[in-house]
Amino acid sequence: MFPAVTRAFLLSSMTPVCRSGVTVRRYCMKNPTKLRVSEAFLDAQVGEKVRIQGWVRSFRPQKQNLFLHVNDGSSLKSLQVIAPAAMNDPLLGFGCAVEVRGILKKSPHSKQPVELEAEQIWVIGECNPVDFPFKIKERHSLEYIRQFLHLRCRTNAFSSLLRIRSEATAAVHSYFKNNGFLLVHTPTITSNDCEGAGELFQVEPPGTTFANEGSFFSVPVYLTVSGQLHLEVMSGAFPRVYTFGPTFRAENSQSRRHLAEFFMVEAEISFTESIEDLTKVWKTAASDFTIISAYIFLSPLHLKDTLDDMLRKSFPVITYTEAIDILKRSSETFTFPTDWGCDLMTEHEKFLVKHCGNIPVFVTDYPHDLKPFYARDNQDHPKHTAAAVDLLVPGVGELSGGSLREERLDLLRSRLGECGLEDTYSWYLDLRRFGSVPHGGFGLGFERYLQCILGVDNIKDVIPFPRFSHSCLL
Amino acid sequence: MFPAVTRAFLLSSMTPVCRSGVTVRRYCMKNPTKLRVSEAFLDAQVGEKVRIQGWVRSFRPQKQNLFLHVNDGSSLKSLQVIAPAAMNDPLLGFGCAVEVRGILKKSPHSKQPVELEAEQIWVIGECNPVDFPFKIKERHSLEYIRQFLHLRCRTNAFSSLLRIRSEATAAVHSYFKNNGFLLVHTPTITSNDCEGAGELFQVEPPGTTFANEGSFFSVPVYLTVSGQLHLEVMSGAFPRVYTFGPTFRAENSQSRRHLAEFFMVEAEISFTESIEDLTKVWKTAASDFTIISAYIFLSPLHLKDTLDDMLRKSFPVITYTEAIDILKRSSETFTFPTDWGCDLMTEHEKFLVKHCGNIPVFVTDYPHDLKPFYARDNQDHPKHTAAAVDLLVPGVGELSGGSLREERLDLLRSRLGECGLEDTYSWYLDLRRFGSVPHGGFGLGFERYLQCILGVDNIKDVIPFPRFSHSCLL
Numbered sequence: 001m002f003p004a005v006t007r008a009f010l011l012s013s014m015t016p017v018c019r020s021g022v023t024v025r026r027y028c029m030k031n032p033t034k035l036r037v038s039e040a041f042l043d044a045q046v047g048e049k050v051r052i053q054g055w056v057r058s059f060r061p062q063k064q065n066l067f068l069h070v071n072d073g074s075s076l077k078s079l080q081v082i083a084p085a086a087m088n089d090p091l092l093g094f095g096c097a098v099e100v101r102g103i104l105k106k107s108p109h110s111k112q113p114v115e116l117e118a119e120q121i122w123v124i125g126e127c128n129p130v131d132f133p134f135k136i137k138e139r140h141s142l143e144y145i146r147q148f149l150h151l152r153c154r155t156n157a158f159s160s161l162l163r164i165r166s167e168a169t170a171a172v173h174s175y176f177k178n179n180g181f182l183l184v185h186t187p188t189i190t191s192n193d194c195e196g197a198g199e200l201f202q203v204e205p206p207g208t209t210f211a212n213e214g215s216f217f218s219v220p221v222y223l224t225v226s227g228q229l230h231l232e233v234m235s236g237a238f239p240r241v242y243t244f245g246p247t248f249r250a251e252n253s254q255s256r257r258h259l260a261e262f263f264m265v266e267a268e269i270s271f272t273e274s275i276e277d278l279t280k281v282w283k284t285a286a287s288d289f290t291i292i293s294a295y296i297f298l299s300p301l302h303l304k305d306t307l308d309d310m311l312r313k314s315f316p317v318i319t320y321t322e323a324i325d326i327l328k329r330s331s332e333t334f335t336f337p338t339d340w341g342c343d344l345m346t347e348h349e350k351f352l353v354k355h356c357g358n359i360p361v362f363v364t365d366y367p368h369d370l371k372p373f374y375a376r377d378n379q380d381h382p383k384h385t386a387a388a389v390d391l392l393v394p395g396v397g398e399l400s401g402g403s404l405r406e407e408r409l410d411l412l413r414s415r416l417g418e419c420g421l422e423d424t425y426s427w428y429l430d431l432r433r434f435g436s437v438p439h440g441g442f443g444l445g446f447e448r449y450l451q452c453i454l455g456v457d458n459i460k461d462v463i464p465f466p467r468f469s470h471s472c473l474l
Numbered sequence: 475m476f477p478a479v480t481r482a483f484l485l486s487s488m489t490p491v492c493r494s495g496v497t498v499r500r501y502c503m504k505n506p507t508k509l510r511v512s513e514a515f516l517d518a519q520v521g522e523k524v525r526i527q528g529w530v531r532s533f534r535p536q537k538q539n540l541f542l543h544v545n546d547g548s549s550l551k552s553l554q555v556i557a558p559a560a561m562n563d564p565l566l567g568f569g570c571a572v573e574v575r576g577i578l579k580k581s582p583h584s585k586q587p588v589e590l591e592a593e594q595i596w597v598i599g600e601c602n603p604v605d606f607p608f609k610i611k612e613r614h615s616l617e618y619i620r621q622f623l624h625l626r627c628r629t630n631a632f633s634s635l636l637r638i639r640s641e642a643t644a645a646v647h648s649y650f651k652n653n654g655f656l657l658v659h660t661p662t663i664t665s666n667d668c669e670g671a672g673e674l675f676q677v678e679p680p681g682t683t684f685a686n687e688g689s690f691f692s693v694p695v696y697l698t699v700s701g702q703l704h705l706e707v708m709s710g711a712f713p714r715v716y717t718f719g720p721t722f723r724a725e726n727s728q729s730r731r732h733l734a735e736f737f738m739v740e741a742e743i744s745f746t747e748s749i750e751d752l753t754k755v756w757k758t759a760a761s762d763f764t765i766i767s768a769y770i771f772l773s774p775l776h777l778k779d780t781l782d783d784m785l786r787k788s789f790p791v792i793t794y795t796e797a798i799d800i801l802k803r804s805s806e807t808f809t810f811p812t813d814w815g816c817d818l819m820t821e822h823e824k825f826l827v828k829h830c831g832n833i834p835v836f837v838t839d840y841p842h843d844l845k846p847f848y849a850r851d852n853q854d855h856p857k858h859t860a861a862a863v864d865l866l867v868p869g870v871g872e873l874s875g876g877s878l879r880e881e882r883l884d885l886l887r888s889r890l891g892e893c894g895l896e897d898t899y900s901w902y903l904d905l906r907r908f909g910s911v912p913h914g915g916f917g918l919g920f921e922r923y924l925q926c927i928l929g930v931d932n933i934k935d936v937i938p939f940p941r942f943s944h945s946c947l948l
Binding site: 036053054055056071072073074095096097099124125126127128131132149150151153154159162163165166169170173177180182183184185186187188189190191192199200201202203204205206216217218219220221223229230233234236237238239245246248250252260261263270271407427428430431432433434435436437438463464465467469470471472473474 | 570600
């Protein structure tokens with residue numbers, strides 16, 4: 001009744017060949033319905049003959065029967081397969097790829113709704129348990145798993161993360177689309193030395209000297225640190241635009257919050273009348289992404305509760321000046337100074353979040369001198385501020401930053417003049433010369449956002465291929 | 475009844491200031507409903523007082539009335555605004571940004587469903603017609619428009635393109651999501667020198683010498699030419715994965731079909747049994763993107779008909795060997811040789827498309843020696859081929875390329891050995907060592923795809939910020 005295990009490649013065009021000493025046979029019987037594991041759990045096919053394909057995540061040979069769990073990435077849960085002990089085979093084991101055909105049955109156990117009673121098992125690709133870095137039944141640490149970037153998607157932890165990341169990305173696009181935003185593919189390579197910082201990566205074909213003349217683009221070019229200025233170009237015809245793509249910083253940091261390549265969601269809104277308008281969109285966006293993406297996937301219930309709690313409340317909005325007052329009045333000892341005019345450091349940000357009840361906080365109206373040329377001048381005194389705002393969140397600190405942009409030609413020109421950038425940014429001045437409108441926007445670090453909603457400590461565990469100083473694997 | 479034109483910035487926090495000699499006043503009356511132009515066309519608000527914000531795309535002052543068209547990017551069509559001549563103002567004109575309040579009325583003209591009878595017009599941002607490079611009523615060539623990357627979104631032609639591109643992107647994501655694919659953010663910076671070609675861009679912080687030691691990542695790193703190998707990593711746990719992002723080639727080309735930075739859609743499918751399986755997904759995907767994205771937007775009807783016609787037919791599949799026969803038997807004179815073993819050049823590709831009735835054609839089973847190490851060996855003779863396939867389309871030539879991947883450890887190892895790459899790609903060999911499955915995939919150039927469905931001649935006109943040799947504006 002149960003034929004012995006057969007090993008086969010599934011390529012119908014294949015002629016039998018010998019691989020790893022195992023004869024590979026071609027099969028040609030009529031195929032039963034192919035199901036994904038997540039579809040099998042819907043149990044509409046109970047009683048039918050089906051086939052599933054995937055990887056063995058657990059393997060338990062017993063006297064009478066073999067028990068295996070097969071996962072195909074369609075859900076965290078694997079499908080339990082039961083086969084007679086006679087189907088056992090030295091190549092069948094943890095990590096190998098299989099196709100299983102059999103009858104889908106209601107499971108007698110409450111742990112799973114269905115199970116597959118195997119009639120045939122093909123080992124498609126073997127997996128030597130001695131060489132394979134992940135071991136059956138062992139709970140490997142994230143640090144250990146991270147060493148094997150090319151294999152870590154085969155662990156439950158990281159495959160869950162990949163599913164969440166994919167869903168969260170879809171949620172981002174869906175939020176913006178439903179709210180009338182145009183997606184703009186801002187460039188990766190740019191000639192903008194945006195903030196004049198030393199944290200840029202430069203780009204050239206190998207063997208080229210990085211001189212202005214004779215180089216590939218004729219000018220020095222960099223990897224983008226932000227799509228903002230390019231989005232502002234589009235803000236002159238589309239009142240709501242966004243971008244979502246990779247951004248780069250050559251920061252020599254190995255921290256749990258920094259990457260050399262990370263993803264950023266950036267939005268720009270024209271005819272924005274105040275910083276309150278901006279924070280309203282921002283809060284709605286962040287909440288919407290989270291509700292759609294995280295709630296379905298998060299298994300630790302306390303996380304879901306924390307998030308629920310966080311998002312039900314309105315996010316407090318305090319000014320930088322109020323923030324400084326809070327810090328000065330506190331009994332906490334800080335490493336960095338808390339004088340008006342100094343930048344808020346991570347320790348300050350974390351304190352402010354805690355002070356506000358461990359929920360996200362907007363801090364607005366930073367000192368004018370701390371902000372880049374494009375931030376809108378509040379023209380206040382004696383404390384001269386700009387209409388810039390940061391969103392601080394529990395665990396992570398600064399998640400997101402934004403500002404109203406200086407849309408007034410005269411003010412922008414004189415600010416650029418002071419920095420000696422009037423010529424470099426003459427195109428940017430043109431945006432104010434022709435049909436300028438008040439506008440503003442924000443950027444949100446996607447990995448930090450994932451860290452925040454998932455409670456993941458290290459940023460390297462929320463991106464498929466982390467790049468940081470001294471590490472660029474694969 | 476009609477107050478004179480008032481100019482105002484919309485920032486409620488603003489105090490009156492002087493800009494360009496014009497007094498800016500703050501307004502604070504109760505705001506009527508704000509509508510986007512596309513919403514106004516739905517004419518549900520006819521008879522109501524509304525306000526719209528946008529840019530003036532045409533301006534016609536007549537004896538009794540002013541006529542203007544206001545566009546806000548929400549649709550190609552602009553909203554006609556009628557105002558009494560008394561509202562005219564030197565600052566009101568082509569290109570300026572305005573807010574208009576008034577009563578939305580059914581239009582007496584068949585050209586438009588509704589029009590706005592203005593009660594107030596604010597010029598938010600002026601636009602000097604002498605300096606503005608686009609002139610009212612002039613039809614500028616795409617070459618002319620392309621010089622002003624920072625302003626071209628304000629033309630009808632390019633703003634339409636941006637809307638289509640945004641919709642096509644959404645269609646790509648929606649196709650893959652609905653078909654069970656996981657989105658993977660493959661990295662931009664990579665240490666893979668993928669095909670060993672000289673067309674890579676190298677990346678370093680400025681001032682660093684490109685040596686192995688002391689460099690930012692400790693190894694030489696490049697901008698990705700393809701996410702394929704990274705997708706293959708994920709194919710070991712997820713049978714359907716895709717990526718959609720920027721890709722790079724340091725090709726010294728100014729052609730109508732090449733960019734240094736372009737977008738690529740790439741998909742990888744595990745448990746793929748044959749090249750026919752692959753081309754089936756591929757054809758469905760390409761057709762689905764097109765139907766969703768293009769049909770709504772394309773105004774030239776002949777284009778829609780051509781596309782309809784193209785997609786109704788099944789795409790012919792011919793082998794490379796058959797293609798060579800067709801080329802050899804033709805009476806056409808080619809510049810490049812058409813012997814078996816030679817690469818197909820653009821002239822050959824265009825001929826083959828025409829020969830097959832000017833519809834997309836799949837060419838399969840290329841000479842083994844022409845294809846990279848990862849292409850699956852067909853193990854045939856005397857003509858030794860690999861299971862690789864290209865999709866050729868009218869107007870553009872090669873739109874997309876793919877292959878089955880060599881999933882057999884022994885064959886892959888010996889191929890990598892021949893190229894001296896066994897050590898470099900030991901991680902790639904690991905994918906075949908542990909739970910390997912037959913798989914394949916394809917990549918599709920997004921800009922060439924847009925060129926094809928929109929009939930756009932120059933690739934620089936289908937991407938917001940084109941980068942090519944000697945040009946990286948903004």
